[in-house]
Amino acid sequence: MKSTPARMPQILLAAISTLFMTLFWPGPCAALPPVERFVLPNQLVVLVSEEHSLPFVTFELLIDAGAWRDPSGKGGLASLTAESILLGTRKRSASEMYEILDYMGTKLTGSCNWDYATISFRSLKKELEQGFAIFMEALTEPAFPEAEIKRRKQNTLGAIQSAKDNPMDAAQKEFRKILFANSPYDHPVEGTEESVPGLSREDVIEFHETYYRPAISILAVTGDITVEEVKEKIVPKLNRWKSGKIAEQPVVTKFPESSLRSLIDRSITQANIVLGHGGIARRNPDYYAVSVMNRILGGSSLSSRVAESVRVEKGLAYAVYTTFQAYRYPGSFQLILQTRNASAREAIELAVKEMERIKQEPVSEQELETAKRYLIGSFPLRLNTQSSLAAFLTQVEYHSLGMDYPERYPTLIRAVTREDVLRVARQYLHPDRYILVIIGNQKEIKLP
Template sequence: MIVRGLLVIVMSFMVVQGAAAAAKIQRVISPSGIEAWLVSEDTVPVIAMDFAFRGGSAQDDAAKPGVANLLSGLLDEGAGNLDSQAFQQRLEETSVEIAFGATRDSFDGSLKTLSEKKEDAFELLRLAVTEARLDAEPIERIRAQTLARLRHNSTDPGDIAQETFAASAFPDHPYGLRTIGTEESVAAITRDDLVQFRANNFARSNLVVAVVGAIDAETLAPALDRIFGALPAEPKLKPVAEIWPKNIGQNQVIDLDVPQTTILFGRGGLMREDPDYIPAVVMNHILGGGTFTSRLFTEVREKRGLAYSVYSYLDPMERSGLLAGGVATKNERAGEAIDLIEAQFRSLSEDGPTEDELAKAKKYLTGSYALNFDSSAKIARGLKQIRLNHLPIDYIDNRNALIEAVTVDDVKRVAKRLLGDGQLLVVAVGKPVGFGSASRGGVAPEAARGAAAE
């Protein structure tokens, strides 16, 4: 029954059926003006809510990163007159799932509940968002867990590479800091820091909400006010400057005694609202986004056996954009691998895709899109992200048509714009052979972007 109900929701979103998906999404406005996007579907007695406050870890103090992340682990550790144990017990008794997390650009939350328990669930969520206790014991317990994770990350090649890449691409900027913080900064975070972050960032005007499941608009509208209505109308967000990835054409080598080298690479990408973003999605699939058909997979793994996996992806942010990727290979073949990857960037930039590559990319990207919506929780999460990306309510209905409209000339244009001369910022963790910590002579990212300004 549950599976059949979820399939009903999924099918309503499948553009290939010609369904008017946008008609299934209702814009609900609460009496105080809080907006939510709702997909009302009562086949399954479940309600999923996903929400976010714009801001995220980019709002952390530069001298004390990790506040948003630590706070996300504490909101369900006691609220109102319920201490940590009592709050967790109440969640268990009502079968309610509540979770929080922090990204660079948003502070996220989610709720999942049986529809018959919705009033209990909404009250527990209200308490967590507006009346979290932030008691000393949970703070120290979650702090200890975070510090243990940081110590583990300090010896993990992938985490080392990610930290180094962010710091190199975005120096002296919030995007260059670790969302989780550092051992020093996490140890220094006080309760006052957590309270201040909540006060500055949790507000109604920067709140994005999406709801899917067995609830109608008439019930949801007042519930939004009960949950979020006590929050201030406006946040106190600090401005975050626009920045474009720096140190393109540079190698950053971190020596670590491991048998293979973990490599991250990248250069400037696009913000989500850029008119070239959809063609860039198609281009990236051809370059490194398609698991078995991409150029990187074919050249690096299939033909030469340099790595088990190699990939690229677009990372649009509120104030920047990346086209990045990764590979892990034997130390002695690290230089060969990155030279080959850069060659594929240059080749696609210079020659563009073939008609066959374009056709295969479109087929995969349109055919697989509905898999993003194969559960109520995924649909709620997807709608939230569409709103965070400033996209229209009918985006799901139109997305596959936008992909189908991309031409070879579109991909050629975007490839020249984004891939340029193929130069990359490269971070290698291990004992790589074939390149060192030196410049490879790439163009400045600002110049590359300026040639194709929005």
């Protein structure tokens, strides 16, 4: 598939966007509004950032109860718990609870990823007292109604089945299954067709009672509220949240030491390819050098080395990019590629060649500066709303980055040198041993 005029506007738009970010976005990141941090007697960490331009208050509660804590054979339990906690309390049914919240214009949501669960709450300031009371009820007195849990499980199984129709989604799940075998990240957050049916209400109750504890939680409060108001009106309610001992769960992540393949045959027109290996943890000091290196290698789907080689010059790929997914524990490096079945072998060879090249010779000064400017320039977009700021604060605390992290981030990125990029490429990229998953028409793909 060669470059055509129809594709040129996309390429031009990407180039203009990169140029704008590179040349015109201010270098320094704005400092966070002042953040007050304090720890309650029950060990809950509270972060407060005042912003009074709009009459809204946002709460983001992060609980160290992600899918990595799922017991063996019970994949999806953390996710089911995070969803079920908002399905009514001992005092109100789900319909009663949401009728009140909707009337007040208050939003209450829950989610879960591999590392942690979150409960998000946003309210007009004038409705804060009643809304926060419901938030605390859901957190500490969930009803976990049997019928609702059953319905959630059915919905999850339906979503799992539907996801099979997306070959790239299926390829990424297969990749994770191989890479993280026998580790806490070895299953999808939502669970599998085998694990979800076996999850019970009793499992959910036990998981909630074990892990939904203040000692492993972080609460960020942002918006139209003062620190004094938080301490006067919110903290007394938070202090009622009972602490509890959380048993340590030692985690050992061991990645495959040799190349592995999973070739899944489907009668489709394009190959969906995931190529990769083990990555780094978020707290790894090399995170910033790896971020710069990845941006140059494949962090942009149009302007990186991999994209230039595979998509722009050869016109082989519909989509191609690389990513390092850094979690609490070591995550993954992935090269994502979609191409015609007949082009799969050539596209893979070109992408791997770029992985090898970035390990062999220093990147150019221009590549280095462009990548650093982009990373610094795009950083403030993470902080542009109350909700995004609250989520950001909990993650900064979770990963022990320090509340001055936004001010330090530009310095950390600027400090990355060409030698650093070469060093981390040599340390963390493994083009000689990787997991390769391809879903497509294997007769047309014809790998050796």
